[in-house]
Amino acid sequence: MSSEWRDVAKKISNWGKWGPDDQLGTLNYITPAKIAGAAASAKQGKIFPLSIPLDAYGPQGAHGFRRNPIHIMSLDGGDDQAARHLAGWGGGTEAMIAEWWKGPMRFTDDYIIMPLQSSTQWDALSHVYYDGQLYNGYPASTVTSFGATKDSIDQVAGKGQIVSRAVLLDVARHRKVRYLAPGTIISPEELDDVAKAQKVSIETGDVVIIRTGWRLNFLETRDAEAWMAGAPGVSWRCAEWLHNKQAAAVASDNIAVEAIASEFEDAMLVFHMLALRDMGMMLGEIWDLEALGEDCAADGTYTFLLVAQPLRVTGGVGSPVNPIAIK
Numbered sequence: 001m002s003s004e005w006r007d008v009a010k011k012i013s014n015w016g017k018w019g020p021d022d023q024l025g026t027l028n029y030i031t032p033a034k035i036a037g038a039a040a041s042a043k044q045g046k047i048f049p050l051s052i053p054l055d056a057y058g059p060q061g062a063h064g065f066r067r068n069p070i071h072i073m074s075l076d077g078g079d080d081q082a083a084r085h086l087a088g089w090g091g092g093t094e095a096m097i098a099e100w101w102k103g104p105m106r107f108t109d110d111y112i113i114m115p116l117q118s119s120t121q122w123d124a125l126s127h128v129y130y131d132g133q134l135y136n137g138y139p140a141s142t143v144t145s146f147g148a149t150k151d152s153i154d155q156v157a158g159k160g161q162i163v164s165r166a167v168l169l170d171v172a173r174h175r176k177v178r179y180l181a182p183g184t185i186i187s188p189e190e191l192d193d194v195a196k197a198q199k200v201s202i203e204t205g206d207v208v209i210i211r212t213g214w215r216l217n218f219l220e221t222r223d224a225e226a227w228m229a230g231a232p233g234v235s236w237r238c239a240e241w242l243h244n245k246q247a248a249a250v251a252s253d254n255i256a257v258e259a260i261a262s263e264f265e266d267a268m269l270v271f272h273m274l275a276l277r278d279m280g281m282m283l284g285e286i287w288d289l290e291a292l293g294e295d296c297a298a299d300g301t302y303t304f305l306l307v308a309q310p311l312r313v314t315g316g317v318g319s320p321v322n323p324i325a326i327k
């Protein structure tokens, strides 16, 4: 059994750094001065939405606990004659539609049913735990059937916390491939090489966004199971790299930021454990970085303002997000 990652976990732990009650973790690096500075990196008025479509055709496979979002219409354009057809139906529905439909106004309504982790998303700090504890030492039992009472996504959303400067590290373009080969593991040394080639440095409070091109693999194959199992991504060793850079958060275009193939025989998703639980660093997953990557390569500007507020889901352990990069 390897204890190497546990030694690193102790070294990079941020527990207590922002006080015993902290639930924001490395988002604390985003100060008002940082936000004001980040706003200055929006110079050209170019906007890049970084979410994938929120629909039933996304990259979630048919495994146990997640599905693609399901969108259902509860009132549509075919309900124009609803008041006439409901005459005699009785109850509140007939009365309401008769009243609301008496003039020319009609409206449409819809629902979305989805796991909060099934599309472009943020993982909240309560999404992963080990040895019975979450970030900052809270017991895992604080994530109850009613939701996370500690380290939840609404802690972040309620404070409007995810606005900062972001840096795109385009690993796929650096390697001159459309997307990384299945199972590729990105080392911290490679992140340094990419940053150097792009002439950017990571500053305290930056959101680091790593492009693997893996979104293109899904669009080509539409094979959700293979897309997850073969996902390239960062090595567990990149957690310490991000810690040393004092990054505020990290995001990527794959399913887990890290490569799914484990570097340890006896532990999965080690980067998740180190980032979320030990460092208190949120992970952004399944982001669409294609248009942004092309633009950054074209103008040589890999830094921008990022506005990526999660939904304010009370007790949520994650949230869908439509991140916006502004150059």
Ligand code: UVW
Residues within 6 Å of the ligand: 117, 123, 127, 255, 256, 269, 272, 283, 285
């Ligand atoms: C897990 O893999 C547990 O979660 P995600 O990749 O959505 O963070």
